[in-house]
Amino acid sequence: MTDTSERMATISVLVDNEAGVLARVIGLFSGRGYNIDSLTVAAVDAERRHSRINIVTSGTDMVIQQIKAQLDRLVPVHRVSDLTQDGAHIAREMALIKVVGTGEARVEALRIAEAFRARVVDSAIGSFVFELTVATDKLDAFTELMRPLGLAEVSRTGVAAIARGARTI
Amino acid sequence: MPADIQPQSAEQAGAEVLLQALKDEGVEVIFGYPGGAVLPIYDAIFKQNAIRHILVRQEGGAVHAAEGYARSTGKVGVVLVTSGPGATNAVTGLVDALMDSIPVVCLTGQVPTHLIGNDAFQEADTTGITRPATKHNYLVKKSGDLARVVHEAFYVARSGRPGPVVIDLPKDILINPAPYEAAPATPHRSYNPQTEPDPALIAQAVALLKGAKKPIIYSGGGVINAGPAASAALVEFVRATGFPCTSTLMGLGAYPSPDPLFLGMLGMHGTYQANLAMHDCDVMLNIGARFDDRVTGRLNAFSPNSKKIHIDIDRSSINKSVHVDLGIVADAGKAIAALAAAWKRDDARPDSRALAAWWARIEEWRAKDCLKFKQDMTKGAVIKPQYAIQRLFEITREQQKETFITTEVGQHQMWAAQFFHFEKPNRWMTSGGLGTMGYGLPAGLGVQVAHPDALVIDIAGEASILMNIQEMSTLAQYRLPVKTFILNNQYMGMVRQWQELLHGGRYSESYTAALPDFVKLAESFHAEGLRAESVDQLDDVIRRMIASEKPVIADICVDQKENCFPMIPSGAAHNQMILGPEHEDQAAGVTDAGMALV
Numbered sequence: 228m229t230d231t232s233e234r235m236a237t238i239s240v241l242v243d244n245e246a247g248v249l250a251r252v253i254g255l256f257s258g259r260g261y262n263i264d265s266l267t268v269a270a271v272d273a274e275r276r277h278s279r280i281n282i283v284t285s286g287t288d289m290v291i292q293q294i295k296a297q298l299d300r301l302v303p304v305h306r307v308s309d310l311t312q313d314g315a316h317i318a319r320e321m322a323l324i325k326v327v328g329t330g331e332a333r334v335e336a337l338r339i340a341e342a343f344r345a346r347v348v349d350s351a352i353g354s355f356v357f358e359l360t361v362a363t364d365k366l367d368a369f370t371e372l373m374r375p376l377g378l379a380e381v382s383r384t385g386v387a388a389i390a391r392g393a394r395t396i
Numbered sequence: 397m398p399a400d401i402q403p404q405s406a407e408q409a410g411a412e413v414l415l416q417a418l419k420d421e422g423v424e425v426i427f428g429y430p431g432g433a434v435l436p437i438y439d440a441i442f443k444q445n446a447i448r449h450i451l452v453r454q455e456g457g458a459v460h461a462a463e464g465y466a467r468s469t470g471k472v473g474v475v476l477v478t479s480g481p482g483a484t485n486a487v488t489g490l491v492d493a494l495m496d497s498i499p500v501v502c503l504t505g506q507v508p509t510h511l512i513g514n515d516a517f518q519e520a521d522t523t524g525i526t527r528p529a530t531k532h533n534y535l536v537k538k539s540g541d542l543a544r545v546v547h548e549a550f551y552v553a554r555s556g557r558p559g560p561v562v563i564d565l566p567k568d569i570l571i572n573p574a575p576y577e578a579a580p581a582t583p584h585r586s587y588n589p590q591t592e593p594d595p596a597l598i599a600q601a602v603a604l605l606k607g608a609k610k611p612i613i614y615s616g617g618g619v620i621n622a623g624p625a626a627s628a629a630l631v632e633f634v635r636a637t638g639f640p641c642t643s644t645l646m647g648l649g650a651y652p653s654p655d656p657l658f659l660g661m662l663g664m665h666g667t668y669q670a671n672l673a674m675h676d677c678d679v680m681l682n683i684g685a686r687f688d689d690r691v692t693g694r695l696n697a698f699s700p701n702s703k704k705i706h707i708d709i710d711r712s713s714i715n716k717s718v719h720v721d722l723g724i725v726a727d728a729g730k731a732i733a734a735l736a737a738a739w740k741r742d743d744a745r746p747d748s749r750a751l752a753a754w755w756a757r758i759e760e761w762r763a764k765d766c767l768k769f770k771q772d773m774t775k776g777a778v779i780k781p782q783y784a785i786q787r788l789f790e791i792t793r794e795q796q797k798e799t800f801i802t803t804e805v806g807q808h809q810m811w812a813a814q815f816f817h818f819e820k821p822n823r824w825m826t827s828g829g830l831g832t833m834g835y836g837l838p839a840g841l842g843v844q845v846a847h848p849d850a851l852v853i854d855i856a857g858e859a860s861i862l863m864n865i866q867e868m869s870t871l872a873q874y875r876l877p878v879k880t881f882i883l884n885n886q887y888m889g890m891v892r893q894w895q896e897l898l899h900g901g902r903y904s905e906s907y908t909a910a911l912p913d914f915v916k917l918a919e920s921f922h923a924e925g926l927r928a929e930s931v932d933q934l935d936d937v938i939r940r941m942i943a944s945e946k947p948v949i950a951d952i953c954v955d956q957k958e959n960c961f962p963m964i965p966s967g968a969a970h971n972q973m974i975l976g977p978e979h980e981d982q983a984a985g986v987t988d989a990g991m992a993l994v
Contacts, residue, residue, distance in 0.1 A: 246535065246537075247523060251527060254527055296710075296714070300712055301532075302532040304586060305585075
């Protein structure tokens with residue numbers, strides 16, 4: 228019988244960098260009721276005019292296979308890779324995190340930031356902006372720790388991911 | 397003259413380049429309707445004779461006509477509409493073609509590039525609106541892209557799983573000079589669908605089939621789309637195996653209906669023998685069908701004990717709704733040829749005793765005669781809709797012309813599928829996936845344009861036909877003698893049937909009061925109007941309809957209360973079919989969960 232347990236999947240899609248391609252991918256997800264937990268897109272090859280879209284999604288294995296097949300049949304899509312399934316991979320997310328406060332909380336925020344190897348990219352009398360590039364779960368942990376210390380605003384990029392070793396998409 | 401419209405140069409105007417590209421793609425006919433944004437194309441059409449333009453009466457009709465043209469010829473159907481409402485009127489037809497995998501290229505006008513996004517007159521975000529309605533779409537923003545995009549659009553429309561493609565053409569692109577380029581000889585940069593089956597998977601499929609004790613072959617529209625050779629290969633393969641064969645609504649005609657190996661259509665209104673064989677089989681071979689919900693019934697009760705092999709050109713169709721044991725991505729024709737060759741090579745012999753026992757059970761089911769109905773033959777008796785189609789089929793067989801059938805959507809469509817029998821592919825055009833009322837008349841128009849000497853009949857209901865009745869005027873203009881055979885019960889019959897069976901007989905809004913007089917309506921459209929009010933008038937009306945050289949509307953007044961059986965109610969399994977009133981040993985119910993299904 229079919230497996231009904233859900234899993235997360237990080238899917239990378241290499242597409243032509245053309246008008247409407249992101250709308251096609253997003254429309255596919257919304258139209259067919261698939262989840263998008265995170266989505267990033269940027270041009271990666273100016274000469275070939277390729278962009279890479281990284282999508283973190285979740286579903287049963289049957290649904291994730293469907294997502295891959297549905298993405299693969301879009302005309303401007305060159306390659307689709309389920310990084311979670313295809314072998315070891317690295318996934319990173321960058322965030323800018325604003326913490327507002329003074330006194331002991333401010334000192335504690337700076338101490339934790341050092342432990343996470345977050346960089347201070349803006350500093351004012353009453354606030355810090357930290358920059359942190361880590362895996363998503365670590366980023367979640369960091370923002371949770373900052374919450375009682377004056378967490379004011381978070382801006383995250385979403386996940387960029389790539390396979391380990393010599394393998395390419 | 398606006399700044400972005402440049403004067404003539406050595407290059408031709410975009411509209412001329414567009415027509416050149418269409419000619420090079422082999423286009424002979426365009427179904428369209430003019431408007432401001434596409435006037436340059438109409439001007440170019442005026443100046444040439446190679447491509448014929450058929451002026452429809454509403455853009456929705458143009459797309460269905462192109463679908464009928466495409467389905468009856470295997471070529472790409474071409475549509476030309478203006479911007480804004482021209483494009484939005486085409487959307488239903490585009491989705492229809494998407495659902496039924498019909499190759500269509502739809503050219504839409506657009507406001508000039510400098511006005512896009514300004515809420516200009518007759519502006520709509522056509523590529524935005526049609527993105528989920530098409531296989532792919534394009535907005536041509538640079539003259540240099542025009543010819544390439546047109547060639548690519550035809551390639552995408554007909555390759556892999558066919559479908560509709562929109563090219564949105566801003567007016568300045570049509571006026572400004574553009575370079576011409578021929579279709580590229582190199583493969584497409586990203587879209588190259590797999591058509592050859594993996595031989596290892598074919599061998600596994602043959603091993604499963606050879607070991608089967610209760611096999612069934614279930615074929616669909618993919619076999620029709622793969623061309624007439626695929627249908628011929630299917631017939632040969634089925635006969636080589638001696639296995640029973642059933643077909644989806646979309647696949648009718650691929651396997652000749654009178655053949656004893658054919659069990660008839662399966663699914664919600666399919667035959668008892670086809671559905672029970674699907675339910676009880678041990679190995680199922682699906683070729684070019686997509687396990688549609690109208691076929692499977694309740695998914696978790698669908699053919700529970702079978703190994704399933706699924707051949708489809710679209711990888712995303714495999715394991716979409718039904719988990720299969722063996723998925724093979726391939727063109728149906730190539731896959732059947734590979735299966736047939738592997739079947740011959742493989743020394744294993746099928747289990748003939750088990751097969752004989754399987755056939756004996758199937759024949760018991762077939763003996764139930766699930767489609768039987770009672771027609772009172774006394775003079776003045778009410779016509780049963782089934783009888784009307786049965787006689788239509790029999791009488792069309794008495795004449796020599798090739799016969800093509802289109803339908804609208806509803807009870808008449810299902811009766812047509814049950815009682816009109818096909819021996820060849822591409823003779824049956826019906827809106828399967830989207831279920832678009834108003835499909836049949838314009839689709840028939842497109843079929844008749846492609847086959848001027850054939851007998852083209854739209855089997856219709858009186859409600860559906862009114863949805864695109866304006867195309868009667870197109871038939872008159874081009875002398876297209878399409879016959880419209882209306883099973884008139886004054887109800888939206890399938891809605892009425894569901895209300896009777898599922899909603900306590902509360903016939904909410906399903907009765908059409910004040911219907912037109914279809915005979916007079918036909919006459920006003922320069923067609924011939926006929927009416928049969930009782931069974932003794934039926935044959936004469938059918939014969940006069942077929943003999944007429946004009947378009948005809950035959951208004952066949954049928955039993956208002958007749959329901960379409962057999963029926964698998966929503967949420968039920970194949971072995972919980974309801975048979976008609978001629979069968980007393982019936983007990984069936986619809987669950988609350990089933991009521992919620994469509």
